[in-house]
Amino acid sequence: MLQKQNDKMINNMLNLPSLKIIDMHESESDYRFLVETALPPPTHCSKCGTIANLNKHGKKKQLFFDLSMHAKRVGFYVKRQRYKCRECNEAFFENLPDMDVxxxxxxxxxxxxxxxxxxxxxxxxxxxxxxxxxxxxxxxxxxxxxxxxxxxxxxxxxxxxxxxxx
Ligand SMILES: [Zn+2]
Structure with missing residues (x-):
């Protein structure tokens, strides 16, 4: 219970509900967060548009920058889920609604x-x-x-x- 509240507090730190913090490193000038999305899986294939019939297809770490916090620069490494569609055989990354990809x-x-x-x-x-x-x-x-x-x-x-x- 306490752990859950702590997790919630830490995630509120970013004020981005679509992301879940996994890890954080801090240096004199920078914060680096390791995050993944807290979103439901896609409902459709983003390539062919059919209702999701997807396999998970690995994750890739991508770096995104955000507003500075406590006078430190902020970067997120997003462990971004990739999917492969069973219908069209194409692969695509999950959406990141809070990011300009x-x-x-x-x-x-x-x-x-x-x-x-x-x-x-x-x-x-x-x-x-x-x-x-x-x-x-x-x-x-x-x-x-x-x-x-x-x-x-x-x-x-x-x-x-x-x-x-x-
Ligand atoms: Zn498809």
Whole structure:
């Protein structure tokens, strides 16, 4: 019972209910969590769409970065489950709803990077959270492209951008 409460408290630390912490390492500047998902298995094959008729097909550790915590950078090694479909024979990874799997960061870190990049250099943003500069630049470029579609770009709010990034 007590153990259960402790587990719950530790998992609340991340405030990401889709993840379950297995292990944690801490250095002077970084936290590294080993996690797996706490989600039900997929209901459909993500390749052919048929109702799940799947075999488990190994797990692979993938690193994702998250918001800093206690002034330390945070990374998750996700033990990500892979499945193989018995119908189409294709393999695919389980979904990670809290992650941007293309950029290897959490969705909430994307929001943070977008805001931070308006005020700081890409290198400094990257250094704050542990990702490389290119990731920050890509996320920022995606963000600007999105804003260009949504709003008129030449509004006073955006005039400051060039000063930081050119
Ligand atoms: Zn399939």
């Amino acid at each position: 293309n950029r290897s960061v959490t969705n909430r870190l994307i929001d943070w990077i977008q805001e931070a990049s308006l005020e700081k250099t890409f290198t400094s943003v990257a250094d704050d959270i542990g990702v490389d500069e290119k990731t920050v630049r890509n996320i920022f470029n995606d963000y600007v492209a999105e804003l260009e579609v949504q709003t008129e770009f030449r509004t006073p709010k955006w005039l400051g951008l060039d000063e930081v990034h050119l």
